[in-house]
Amino acid sequence: xxxxxxxxxxxxxxxxxxxxxxxxxxxxxxxxxxxxxxxxxxxxxxxxxxxxxxxxxxxxxxxxxxxxxxxxxxxxxxxxxxxxxxxxxxxxxxxxxxxxxxxxxxxxxxxxxxxxxxxxxxxxxxxxxxxxxxxxxxxxxxxxxxxxxxxxxxxxxxxxxxxxxxxxxxxxxxxxxxxxxxxxxxxxxxxxxxxxxxxxxxxxxxxxxxxxxxxxxxxxxxxxxxxxxxxxxxxxxxxxxxxxxxxxxxxxxxxxxxxxxxxxxxxxxxxxxxxxxxxxxxxxxxxxxxxxxxxxxxxxxxxxxxxxxxxxxxxxxxxxxxxxxxxxxxxxxxxxxxxxxxxxxxxxxxxxxxxxxxxxxxxxxxxxxxxxxxxxxxxxxxxxxxxxxxxxxxxxxxxxxxxxxxxxxxxxxxxxxxxxxxxxxxxxxxxxxxxxxxxxxxxxxxxxxxxxxxxxxxxxxxxxxxxxxxxxxxxxxxxxxxxxxxxxxxxxxxxxxxxxxxxxxxxxxxxxxxxxxxxxxxxxxxxxxxxxxxxxxxxxxxxxxxxxxxxxxxxxxxxxxxxxxxxxxxxxxxxxxxxxxxxxxxxxxxxxxxxxxxxxxxxxxxxxxxxxxxxxxxxxxxxxxxxxxxxxxxxxxxxxxxxxxxxxxxxxxxxxxxxxxxxxxxxxxxxxxxxxxxxxxxxxxxxxxxxxxxxxxxxxxxxxxxxxxxxxxxxxxxxxxxxxxxxxxxxxxxxxxxxxxxxxxxxxxxxx
Numbered sequence: 067x068x069x070x071x072x073x074x075x076x077x078x079x080x081x082x083x084x085x086x087x088x089x090x091x092x093x094x095x096x097x098x099x100x101x102x103x104x105x106x107x108x109x110x111x112x113x114x115x116x117x118x119x120x121x122x123x124x125x126x127x128x129x130x131x132x133x134x135x136x137x138x139x140x141x142x143x144x145x146x147x148x149x150x151x152x153x154x155x156x157x158x159x160x161x162x163x164x165x166x167x168x169x170x171x172x173x174x175x176x177x178x179x180x181x182x183x184x185x186x187x188x189x190x191x192x193x194x195x196x197x198x199x200x201x202x203x204x205x206x207x208x209x210x211x212x213x214x215x216x217x218x219x220x221x222x223x224x225x226x227x228x229x230x231x232x233x234x235x236x237x238x239x240x241x242x243x244x245x246x247x248x249x250x251x252x253x254x255x256x257x258x259x260x261x262x263x264x265x266x267x268x269x270x271x272x273x274x275x276x277x278x279x280x281x282x283x284x285x286x287x288x289x290x291x292x293x294x295x296x297x298x299x300x301x302x303x304x305x306x307x308x309x310x311x312x313x314x315x316x317x318x319x320x321x322x323x324x325x326x327x328x329x330x331x332x333x334x335x336x337x338x339x340x341x342x343x344x345x346x347x348x349x350x351x352x353x354x355x356x357x358x359x360x361x362x363x364x365x366x367x368x369x370x371x372x373x374x375x376x377x378x379x380x381x382x383x384x385x386x387x388x389x390x391x392x393x394x395x396x397x398x399x400x401x402x403x404x405x406x407x408x409x410x411x412x413x414x415x416x417x418x419x420x421x422x423x424x425x426x427x428x429x430x431x432x433x434x435x436x437x438x439x440x441x442x443x444x445x446x447x448x449x450x451x452x453x454x455x456x457x458x459x460x461x462x463x464x465x466x467x468x469x470x471x472x473x474x475x476x477x478x479x480x481x482x483x484x485x486x487x488x489x490x491x492x493x494x495x496x497x498x499x500x501x502x503x504x505x506x507x508x509x510x511x512x513x514x515x516x517x518x519x520x521x522x523x524x525x526x527x528x529x530x531x532x533x534x535x536x537x538x539x540x541x542x543x544x545x546x547x548x549x550x551x552x553x554x555x556x557x558x559x560x561x562x563x564x565x566x567x568x569x570x571x572x573x574x575x576x577x578x579x580x581x582x583x584x585x586x587x588x589x590x591x592x593x594x595x596x597x598x599x600x601x602x603x604x605x606x607x608x609x610x611x612x613x614x615x616x617x618x619x620x621x622x623x624x625x626x627x628x629x630x631x632x633x634x635x636x637x638x639x640x641x642x643x644x645x646x647x648x649x650x651x652x653x654x655x656x657x658x659x660x661x662x663x664x665x666x667x668x669x670x671x672x673x674x675x676x677x678x679x680x681x682x683x684x685x686x687x688x689x690x691x692x693x694x695x696x697x698x699x700x701x702x703x704x705x706x707x708x709x710x711x712x713x714x715x716x717x718x719x720x721x722x723x724x725x726x727x728x729x730x731x732x733x734x735x736x737x738x739x740x741x742x743x744x745x746x747x748x749x750x751x752x753x754x755x756x757x758x759x760x761x762x763x764x765x766x767x768x769x770x771x772x773x774x775x776x777x778x779x780x781x782x783x784x785x786x787x788x789x790x791x792x793x794x795x796x797x798x799x800x801x802x803x804x805x806x807x808x809x810x811x812x813x814x815x816x817x818x
Contacts, residue, residue, distance in 0.1 A: 075319055078082060079406050079515075092582065095145060097788060107669045109182055109211050109290055114120075114618050114658065114739075115495075116492070123624065128388075129647070141364075145363075146815075148648075149365045150262075150265075151163040151238045151240070151262075153166060153307070154240055155619075156568070156576065157219070157532060157534075158241060158523075158532040158533060158534045158566040158567055158568035158578060158580070159242065159245070159247055159534065159566055159580075159786055160181060160243040160244060160245045160257075160566060160578060160580040160615045160635075161240050161241060161242050161243070162184070162185070162240075162241045162243065162633070162670075163238055163239070163240055163241075164179070164180070164183055164238060164239040164240075164241065165237075165585050166179070166233060166236050166237055166238055166239065166432060168225045168721075169233050170233055170234045170236075170274070170334070170506065170772060170815060171773050171775075171784045171786050171813070171815060172737070172773070172788055172813065173193060173276055173278065173771070173786065173788045173790070173811035173812075173813045174233070174234065174277050174739075174769070174788075174790075175229060175230065176228060176229055176230070176231050176232075176233050176236070176239075177190060177198050177200075177229025177230070179226070179239075180200070180228070180229075180239065180241075180259075181717070181741070182685065182717040182719070182739065182741065183241060183670075183685065184633065184635070184668040184669060184670040184685040184686070184687055185202055185203050185243060185635070185637070185666075185668040185689075186200070186201065186202055186241065186687075187199075187200075187201040187687075187688050187712055187715060187743075188200050188201070188229055189201070189712075189799035189800060190229065190732075190799050190805060191279060191375075191429070191479075191800055191803050192280060192311055192333075192336060192372070192803070192805065192806075193280055193282075193309055193311035193313060193336070193338075193732055193800065193806045194230070194280075194284075194307065194309040194338055195226065195230055195307065195309060195311070195338025195339075195340065195369055196311070196336075196338070197227070197369065198227055198228075198229035198230070199799075200212075200227075200228055200229065200259075201256075201712075202222075202241065202243065202244075202257045202710065203243055203244060203256055203257065203258070203637045203639060203664065203666060203668070203689065203690040204256075204586070204639060204664035204666060204689045204708075204711070205255055205256025205257070205611075205639060205641070205664070206646075206711070207647070208588075208589040208592060208645075209254070209255040209256040209586055209609070209645070210254060210255075210256045210257050210258060210259060210589070211246065211250070211252045211253070211254040211257075211258045211259070212228050212258070212259050212261075213250060213252075213258065213259070213261065213270075214231075214260075214261045214263070215260075215261070215262060215263055215265070216249070216250060216260065216410070217394055217410065217412055217465070218252070218391065218465065218487075219261070220414070220416070220463075221232075221392060221394070221412050221465055222363070222394065222807050223342055223344055223363035223364065223365045223390060223391075223392070223414075223415045224342075224365065225365065225366075225367070225388040225389070225390045225416060226340055226367045226388065228259060228261070230307070230340065230367075230772050231261060232284065232305045232307070234272065234274040234288075234707060234815060235263060235285045235286055235288055235303055235305065236261050236262065236263060236471065237258070237262050237264050237265075238261055238262045239259060239261055239262070240259070240260040240262060240568075241257065241258075241259050242257045242258040242259070242260070243257045243580075243615050243635065243637060244256060244257045244580070244582060244584070244611075244613030244614070244615055244637060245257070245564055245566055245580040245582040245613060245615065246258045246582070246584070246638065247521075247534075248469075248481055248483050248519045248520075248521040248536050248538065249408075249469055249481070249483060250754050251297065251467045251469070251484070251485025251513065251586070252269060252485065252517060252818050253538075253540055253585055253586050254584060254586055255584055255585075255586035255610075255611045255613075255641060256586075256611075256613075256639070257613075263314065264288075264290070264783075266290075267290065267292055267299050267350045267351075268292050269288070269289075269290060269292050270289060270290060270817065270818065271287075271288075271289050271817070271818045272286075272287070272288055272289065272816065272817040272818075273285075273286070273287045273291035273815065273816055273817075274286050274287075274813065274814065274815035274816075275722050275813070275814050276811060276812070276813040276814075277811070277812055277813075278809060278810055278811030278812060279313070279806075279809035279811065280309060280310055280311050280313050280806060280808050280809060281309055281311075281312060281337075282308070282309045282310075282311030282809075283306075283307070283308045283309070283310070284301070284305075284307050284308075284500055285304075285305065285306045285307075285613070286304070286305040286306075287303065287304050287305075288301070288302065288303035288304075289301055289302065289303075291630050292350075293431050296349070296733075297349040297350050297351050297352045298347075298348075298349055299346070299347070299348055299349065299627075300345075300347045300629070301345075301346050301360075302343065302344055302345040302346065303343065304340075304341075304342070304343040304344075305340070305341065305342050305343075306336075306340070306341045306342070307338065307339065307340040307367075308338070308339050309337065309338045310336070310337050311333055311336035311337060311372075311425040311806075312332045312333050312334065312336065313332065313333060313574075313806040313807055313809070314330050314331065314332050314333075314807065315331065315332075315333060315804045316328060316329075316330050316378070316796065317329060317331065317377065317378075317380075317430050318378075318803065319429060319430040319431070322431070324509055329430065331430045331431060333372050333412050334372075334382070334431075334432035335365050335370045335371070335372050335380075335381060335383070335384075335428075335432070336370050336371075336372040336383050337369075337370045338367065338368070338369050338370075339367065339368050340364065340365070340366070340367035340368075340728055341366060341367075342364065342365025342366070342588075343363065343364060343365070344362065344363070344364075345362050345363075346359060346360065346361040346362075347360055348396075349571055354399070355397065355398070355399050356398045356399050356400065357396055357397065357398040357399075358396070358397050358398075358653075359395070359396045360393060360396075361393065361394045361395075361396075362391075362393045363391065363392060363393070363394075364389075364390070364391035364392075365389070365390055365391075366387065366388060366389035366390070367387055367389075368386075368387040368389060369385065369386055369387055369676050370384070370385050371384040371385065371386060373803075374449070375654070375705075375800070375803070376800075376801060376802040376803065377802045377803045377804065378802065379448075380428050380429060380430050381422075381428065381448045381449070382424065382426065382427075382428030382432065382434070382448070383421075383422075383424035383426070383428075384421070384422045384424070384448055384449060385419075385420075386418075386419060386420045386421070387418075387419050388416065388418050388419070388697075389416070389417045390414055390415065390416045390417070390742070391414065391415055392412060392413050392414030392415060393412065393413060394410065394411070394412040395410070395411050395412070396408075396410050397409045397410075397507065397534070398435065400480075404472060404473040404474075405471070405472050405473075406470070406471040406472075406517050407468075407469070407470055408467075408468070408469045408470075409467070409468050409469075410465070410466070410467045410468075411447050411464075411465070411466045411467075412464070412465045413462070413464045413465075414462070414463050415460070415461070415462055416456070416460070416461040416462075416463065417458060417459070417460050417461075418460075418461070418493075419457070419458050420455055420457050420458050421455065421556060422447050422448055422449050422454060422455045422456075423446045423447060423454040423455065423456050423497060424446060424447065425446050427448060428448070428736055429467035430796075442624075446497075448754045455495070455497060456495070456496040456497050457494065457495040457496065457507050458493055458494050458496075458753045459491055459492070459493035459507060459594075460491065460493060460658070461489060461490065461590065462489070462490050462743065463487070463488065463489045463490075463590075464487070464488045464489075464493075465485070465486075465487050465488075466486055466487075467483065467484070467485040468484055469481060469482065469483040470482045470483075470487075471686050473483070476520075477524065477525035477526065477529070478523070478524050478525075479522070479523040479575070480520070480522050480523075481521040481522075481523070482519070482520050483517075483518065483725075484516070484517075484518040485516070485517045485518065486514070486515070486516045487514070487515045487516075487517075488512075488514050489512065489513040489514075489590045489758040490510070490511070490512050490513075491510075491511045491512075491513075492508075492509070492510050493507040493508060493509075494507065494508060495507045501647070505757065509546050509547060509602075510546070510547055511544075511545065511546045511590075511593075511594050512543075512544070512545045512546075513543070513544050513545075513590050513593060513594075514541075514542075514543045514544075515540070515541065515542050515543075515587050516537050516539075516540070516541040517538060517539070517540055517541075518538070519536055519537055519538035519562075520536065520537050521534060521535070521536035522534070522535050522536070529570075530569065531565070531567070531568070531569050531570075532568045533566070533567050534561065534565065534566045534567075534797055535563075535564070535565045535566075536564055536565070537561070537562070537563045538561070538562040538563065538564075538585075539559075539560075539561055539562075540558075540559065540560045540562065540585045540587060540608070541557075541558075542557065542558040542559070542587040542588075542592070542608055543556070543558075544556050544557070544588075544593055544604060546604055549665055554604050556604070556605075558587075558607065558608050558749075560585045560608060560610065561585075562582065562583050562585050562610075563582070563583055564580070564581050564582030564583065564584070564613075565580070565581055566578070566579070566580040566581075567579045567580070572619075573624050574620055574621050574623070574769070575618060575619070575620050575621075576618070576619055577616075577617070577618045577619075578615065578616070578617060578618075578619070578635075579611075579615070579616045580615045580616075580671060581612070581613065581614045581615075581628065582612075582613045582615070583610070583611075583612055583613075584611050584612075584613055585609070585610050586609050586610075586611070586612065586645075587609060587762070588606040588607075588608065588609075588645060588656070590608055592645060592656040593606055593656075600647070600654050600655065600656065601654070601655040603655055603657060606645060606657075606658060607643050607658055608643070609641060609642065609643045609658070610641070610642050610645050611639055611640060611641035611642070611644075612639070612640040612641075613637075613638070613639055614637065614638045615635055615636070615637050615638075616635070616636050617633070617634045617635035617636055618632075618634055619631075619632070619633045620632040620633075624676065625676075626676075627706075627784050628673055628674050628675045628676050629672075629673070629674045629676070629678070630671075630673050631670075631671070631672040631674070632669075632670070632671050633669065633670040633671075634667075634668075634669050635667070635668050635669075636665075636666070637664075637665070637667075637668070637689075638663075638665050639662075639663065639664040639665075639691075640661075640663050640694070641661065641662050641663070641664075642660070642661050643658045643659070643660065643661075644658065644659045644660075644661070644662045645657070645658055645659075646659050646708075659693065659695060659699075659700055660694075660695035660697070660698045660699075660700060660701075661693070661694040661695045661776040662691060662692065662693055662694055662695075662708060663691070663692055663694045664689055664690060664691035664692070664708075665689070665690050666687065666688055666689030666690060667687070667688050667689075668685070668686070668687045668688075668689075669685065669686045669687075670683070670684070670685045671683065671684050671685075678723065679722060679723050679724070679725075680720070680721075680722050680723075681720065681722075681723075682718075682719070682720050683718065683719050684716065684717065684718035684719070685716060685717045685718075686716045687715055687716070688713070688714050689713050689714075689716070690707070690713060691707065691708045691711065692706060692707050692708060693705065693706045693707075693708060693714070702751050703752060703753075706750050706751055706752050707751050709747060709748060709749050709750050709751070710746070710747070710748050710749070710762075710800075710801070711746060712743050712744065712746050712762075713744065713746060714743075714744035715741070715742060715743045715744065716741070716742045717739070717740065717741045717742070718739070718740050718741075718799055719737065719738060719739040719740065720738050721735055721736070721737035721738070722735065722737075723735045724736075731777045731778065732774065732775060732776050732777065733774075733775045733777075734772065734773070734774055734775075735772065735773045735774075735775070736770075736771070736772045736805070737770070737771055737772070737773065737774070738768070739768070739769040739770075740766065740767065740768050740769075741766070741767050742764070742765070742766045743764065743765055743799075744764050745761055745762060745763050745764040746761075746762050747759050747760065747761055747762075748760035748761070748762060748800075748801040760801045760802075761801070762798050762799070762800065762801050763798065765795055765796075765797050765798065766795065767791050767793075767795050767797060768791070768792045768793060769788060769789065769790045769791070769792065769793055770788070770789050771786055771787055771788030771789065772786070772787055772788075773785070773786040773788075780818055781817070781818045782816065782817050783814070783815070783816040784815050785812070785813070785814045785816070786811075786812070786813045786814075786817070787810075787811075788810070788811050788812075789808065789809070789810050789811075790808070790809045790810075790811065790814070791806065791807055791808050791809060792808060793808075794807045794808040795807070802812070
């Protein structure tokens with residue numbers, strides 16, 4: 067689809083949405099006023115974050131905008147979640163908190179939002195729904211653990227990875243750098259990412275719809291009702307994503323004589339469809355239970371696979387997908403004035419499907435070019451010429467976590483936690499293998515982990531100094547058995563410890579130091595394969611790492627030159643038995659690299675005018691991750707930079723808020739975002755001549771857009787038009803795999 071045709075279609079949709087906004091405003095004005103309770107707002111003495119308005123823009127006591135020329139639109143949307151995120155940011159924990167209020171108005175997916183955070187890299191193999199690699203301080207994938215409200219992401223109903231979680235269902239993101247708090251009850255090497263949903267437990271409803279280039283449609287709806295007299299709460303959410311991903315790519319195709327020549331063609335087999343729903347019921351703030359909640363969920367996705375890992379061979383019928391359903395139960399209650407109990411239990415059923423059994427091969431134009439019996443293809447299947455797949459893997463996973471928090475004395479807290487996890491997987495391959503070896507898909511496999519520990523927090527010197535010290539214990543067991551296969555069973559045990567310190571030099575300036583000797587146990591997908599392109603490796607061993615962070619953070623508010631936030635962090639990682647995905651032409655397999663070290667610097671700077679009409683921000687990350695193995699398989703590569711990962715990247719942005727346009731209760735906000743990634747090698751830098759090494763080139767991308775927000779009593783409706791990759795840059799996150807070019811999106815979101 068050309069950019070002009072996209073703009074015409076989006077303009078038509080924009081006119082329809084404009085009518086919707088005015089109808090919604092008129093309807094909302096007829097609803098009774100429901101001002102935000104004072105206790106839901108952040109404390110008055112806490113400086114307002116950059117996302118909030120200046121005091122002069124707050125509504126009056128009647129809940130109406132002030133008569134000044136700067137109305138109070140934005141304050142309506144701030145309902146108390148920022149206070150908890152701010153408390154986390156200013157604690158001793160090595161955490162970066164990303165508020166999602168503005169991101170929910172824009173069209174970027176969660177992966178793109180997180181990629182604009184210092185120290186974070188999110189690499190995609192295509193458009194929406196494509197596989198993604200998340201990196202934090204140079205460590206990747208399952209080396210970082212992902213959670214939704216403290217529950218592992220895959221066990222919370224999102225099997226498609228963090229990059230594809232709907233943005234509008236998330237309130238904030240907590241990114242823990244290398245040192246993971248005990249309350250998660252999890253092992254991790256590079257840190258953790260916790261997606262936090264709306265925890266206000268008050269009545270509300272929200273919806274969003276996004277449409278745009280490459281056949282993209284995204285819908286999300288969520289809401290909650292609270293019955294104050296009984297404390298009963300009930301809520302739920304649904305989402306639906308659909309993208310054809312038929313953007314144009316530059317590849318080499320054969321002509322009538324079989325000669326390769328460059329062509330520009332649309333992707334024809336890359337559609338992504340995801341859907342999901344959840345329901346939550348329970349009671350809150352009762353004498354016998356501060357929280358007693360049960361959440362049931364179900365979700366699934368289907369994805370077409372367009373090509374091999376380096377985009378040289380097209381596929382026309384290869385498909386994969388997952389579905390998961392389960393439940394999570396929570397109970398939180400103070401047992402005494404000093405002792406608090408938190409218990410969580412979850413169970414999920416996951417199904418992974420992978421199909422590659424086509425009788426045909428395809429060219430880049432989507433045409434069938436050969437079938438069984440022809441010189442090119444003698445058996446079904448496109449990925450491998452001598453193999454076809456039609457397999458299903460089924461996984462059951464259970465998680466329990468219990469935590470006690472004991473206030474030993476004022477400003478002194480002792481916490482204890484234990485978290486066992488059990489995973490069992492089996493499967494079925496419907497197409498018999500040509501070889502005599504048993505198919506690993508048909509075996510019964512089990513994985514058990516147990517993470518427990520003790521944590522002590524002390525707040526000293528009038529809260530200026532906070533110290534959190536902890537000890538953790540890790541147990542790991544993997545087993546595999548089945549008809550015709552050799553039984554395998556392995557056990558591992560290790561200990562870990564760490565400490566985090568925050569010292570407040572002055573009110574706006576504080577310094578953080580943290581260290582953890584961390585252990586990360588292999589995940590089920592790494593050990594058993596992911597049922598698609600990752601092969602199993604039952605010989606994987608747990609990886610360990612010395613993780614350290616140090617740096618200051620400055621938060622200046624209401625100064626003559628505006629508001630300034632500066633965050634600087636130096637990190638060091640010394641990892642042993644590092645688990646890396648090593649790629650072939652058609653699949654990857656996770657293997658242990660004996661040792662690797664990474665060192666880096668990450669920075670973030672935000673400046674806003676005193677009235678918050680203009681905001682500028684930027685991030686810069688430099689990291690150097692190198693092989694430190696002097697012997698073994700990779701001993702001859704000692705000192706080499708680890709392959710296939712960016713080492714220098716940056717982002718920047720600007721937004722300008724114009725209140726009172728087009729009417730007194732509205733606001734217009736143009737914005738701009740840019741991103742840079744320096745070139746990097748796909749393979750080991752010391753192997754081969756420079757001119758022949760596969761190289762991912764440097765690239766700069768630009769996004770521009772404008773948001774229009776209409777406020778009408780308790781209802782707020784925002785409409786955003788955004789153009790991504792304005793210059794139509796050829797973008798590559800992985801060698802040879804081209805990402806989407808210029809794209810236009812329109813998004814409408816509303817809240818009551």
